[in-house]
Amino acid sequence: MNTYEALARPIIAAFPGLELNDLIFAAPPKVDMADVALRTFEPAKKLGLPPAELAKRIVAEAQFGGDVREVSVAGPYVNFKLDRNVFGRDIVARVLECGATYGTNATGRGKRALVEHTSINPNASPHVGRARNAMIGDSLVRLLRFEGYEVEVHYYVNDIGRQIALLVLACDHPESMTFEDMLRVYADANARAEADSSFAEKGFELLAKIEQGDAETKKKFFAITELCLRGQLSVLARLGIGYDRFDRESDFVKDPRLEAILDALRAKGALFTDDEQRLSVDLSKLGHTYDEGRYLALLRSNGSSMYVYRDIAYTIDKMEKNADLNLIVLGDDHRLYMQQIAMILASANRRAPEPLYYSYILLKEGKMSTRQGKVVLLSDFLDEATARAAERVVEQCKDLTPGERQTIAGHVAVAAIRFAILRVSANKNVIFDWDSSMSFTGDTGPYVQYSCARISSILRKIAAPMPSVPPETFPVETASEWALLSKLATYPETVASATAARSVAPIAQFALETARLFTTFYHECPVRDAPTEAQKISRGLMCSATRTTIENALGLLGITALERM
RNA sequence: GCCCCGAUAGUUCAGUGGAUAGAACAAGUCCCUCCUAAGGAUUAGACGCCAGUUCGAUUCUGGCUCGGGGCACCA
Numbered sequence: 001m002n003t004y005e006a007l008a009r010p011i012i013a014a015f016p017g018l019e020l021n022d023l024i025f026a027a028p029p030k031v032d033m034a035d036v037a038l039r040t041f042e043p044a045k046k047l048g049l050p051p052a053e054l055a056k057r058i059v060a061e062a063q064f065g066g067d068v069r070e071v072s073v074a075g076p077y078v079n080f081k082l083d084r085n086v087f088g089r090d091i092v093a094r095v096l097e098c099g100a101t102y103g104t105n106a107t108g109r110g111k112r113a114l115v116e117h118t119s120i121n122p123n124a125s126p127h128v129g130r131a132r133n134a135m136i137g138d139s140l141v142r143l144l145r146f147e148g149y150e151v152e153v154h155y156y157v158n159d160i161g162r163q164i165a166l167l168v169l170a171c172d173h174p175e176s177m178t179f180e181d182m183l184r185v186y187a188d189a190n191a192r193a194e195a196d197s198s199f200a201e202k203g204f205e206l207l208a209k210i211e212q213g214d215a216e217t218k219k220k221f222f223a224i225t226e227l228c229l230r231g232q233l234s235v236l237a238r239l240g241i242g243y244d245r246f247d248r249e250s251d252f253v254k255d256p257r258l259e260a261i262l263d264a265l266r267a268k269g270a271l272f273t274d275d276e277q278r279l280s281v282d283l284s285k286l287g288h289t290y291d292e293g294r295y296l297a298l299l300r301s302n303g304s305s306m307y308v309y310r311d312i313a314y315t316i317d318k319m320e321k322n323a324d325l326n327l328i329v330l331g332d333d334h335r336l337y338m339q340q341i342a343m344i345l346a347s348a349n350r351r352a353p354e355p356l357y358y359s360y361i362l363l364k365e366g367k368m369s370t371r372q373g374k375v376v377l378l379s380d381f382l383d384e385a386t387a388r389a390a391e392r393v394v395e396q397c398k399d400l401t402p403g404e405r406q407t408i409a410g411h412v413a414v415a416a417i418r419f420a421i422l423r424v425s426a427n428k429n430v431i432f433d434w435d436s437s438m439s440f441t442g443d444t445g446p447y448v449q450y451s452c453a454r455i456s457s458i459l460r461k462i463a464a465p466m467p468s469v470p471p472e473t474f475p476v477e478t479a480s481e482w483a484l485l486s487k488l489a490t491y492p493e494t495v496a497s498a499t500a501a502r503s504v505a506p507i508a509q510f511a512l513e514t515a516r517l518f519t520t521f522y523h524e525c526p527v528r529d530a531p532t533e534a535q536k537i538s539r540g541l542m543c544s545a546t547r548t549t550i551e552n553a554l555g556l557l558g559i560t561a562l563e564r565m
Numbered sequence: 566g567c568c569c570c571g572a573u574a575g576u577u578c579a580g581u582g583g584a585u586a587g588a589a590c591a592a593g594u595c596c597c598u599c600c601u602a603a604g605g606a607u608u609a610g611a612c613g614c615c616a617g618u619u620c621g622a623u624u625c626u627g628g629c630u631c632g633g634g635g636c637a638c639c640a
């Protein structure tokens with residue numbers, strides 16, 4: 001399994017007590033020092049030896065095979081020089097054999113996962129800030145599926161909030177409305193509610209009606225939210241994002257399972273009626289230790305439910321599906337809120353989903369706000385990025401049809417935004433800058449795509465068909481070839497750690513580094529005009545293996561590896 | 566007020582309890598008779614401060630300073 005198992009086996013044989021997982025092989029700081037290095041810190045700790053001493057003993061006592069050319073001690077490291085032809089061939093063979101599954105560790109085989117993400121209020125076109133949730137969630141879904149999980153993606157449709165009520169009020173003829181009108185109508189409605197309290201009051205009346213099950217009102221809400229939802233989904237679909245289930249908040253207004261929750265809260269003395277006659281929770285009775293967020297109202301005096309109350313019902317509903325993994329992607333603003341829900345559920349011996357938080361994308365002027373119309377719309381961003389990409393595609397791909405070019409440009413635009421967002425840690429704020437996120441050069445998604453396009457171009461140009469299994473004679477002669485291959489060998493570990501960390505950022509980093517190593521190889525090692533026929537084949541297969549690996553990595557990021565661009 | 570997050574090069578980001586902290590952008594100088602210059606070569610440039618744990622800390626812990634964000638019954 002492990003690429004360097006041939007190095008690990010003799011060590012394990014010589015030092016009983018060590019296992020495969022104790023031995024971590026890493027690239028040395030410089031390629032000329034060694035082909036691969038073993039860190040001895042971990043096994044030394046296990047054996048109770050000083051690292052440097054273990055390194056010496058490994059070199060002296062372990063019996064390595066003939067493919068290991070040289071073993072040397074370098075302080076706490078053991079450096080290996082290998083028969084690159086043999087090890088390199090193994091790496092390429094494994095990648096080619098696995099193909100689209102290269103990199104999986106199958107840690108999710110036989111397991112089910114439920115992921116909720118995006119869940120935007122159905123009111124207006126999504127902005128790039130909201131899209132961070134969708135991109136993080138979607139990539140996570142791709143990662144889990146790659147690891148073998150059976151994943152169900154849920155989207156919670158907040159279809160009965162105050163915001164929606166205002167929108168319904170502002171739309172006299174929803175059938176004539178388009179999704180594009182929505183942002184303006186939404187902003188206007190909010191402004192009007194601010195200025196005119198009777199308008200806002202009408203909104204609450206509508207909410208009361210819907211909670212009583214008024215069919216006519218329900219129909220109106222449904223028409224508006226459905227229109228919005230479809231519009232939002234079509235924009236998200238441009239990013240390659242989709243969902244399996246849409247759960248409507250209105251279905252959780254009266255949920256019998258909540259009685260048990262109320263009983264549990266009551267039993268702990270955490271339930272009380274506040275000054276406005278609302279049924280509320282005092283979370284300090286459940287272990288909450290500070291003032292902020294101590295009180296939480298569940299039901300209004302007229303018996304109608306607050307948002308939290310419905311959300312608790314929804315959370316119970318999701319948890320009862322008993323997935324092995326139950327995740328929810330939330331903005332930083334929901335941290336406290338989610339803790340509150342988890343606490344309430346815990347009081348009734350129920351569990352909450354595992355939350356994954358991300359920080360906001362900010363404008364230079366501050367936070368984006370749909371209500372105030374201070375946003376960069378995702379669709380606008382994609383339109384502009386696609387247009388800019390198209391300028392290049394026209395130059396590079398003169399022989400393609402306009403339709404084909406447009407498709408490529410669209411993929412480049414998606415790569416730019418998805419890569420820019422996904423490669424940074426989710427807990428960092430990002431200041432949105434129109435120019436740098438529209439950049440296609442440097443550390444960007446399009447750069448990685450470009451390396452794939454180059455590989456495809458090479459493979460098209462070497463007329464000879466490539467064998468599907470690397471031949472026995474497989475020359476790996478230069479440092480750049482070895483650097484590239486040893487990088488490919490680490491991809492499964494990268495996927496494993498990304499899965500454990502629930503973050504696809506390491507995958508993006510890997511794709512970028514691999515693309516850079518390929519580019520070095522590209523400039524130093526001609527394939528079509530390789531010095532020998534054997535090298536032409538080995539290099540050609542290195543290209544294929546690299547493409548497969550990068551393509552898999554980009555796939556997890558929701559980015560398409562292109563043939564041409 | 567309370568909570569959370571961050572601090573690495575001029576800028577935007579990686580990264581690691583251990584071998585010389587990586588990129589990109591911006592700046593300078595080069596490279597298309599050479600598989601796509603969305604590229605490459607090359608020059609210059611960084612772990613906020615103070616303690617502690619450790620054989621070893623940019624990484625872990627505490628304090629400080631400076632940023633950023635969130636919350637206070639709203640969806």
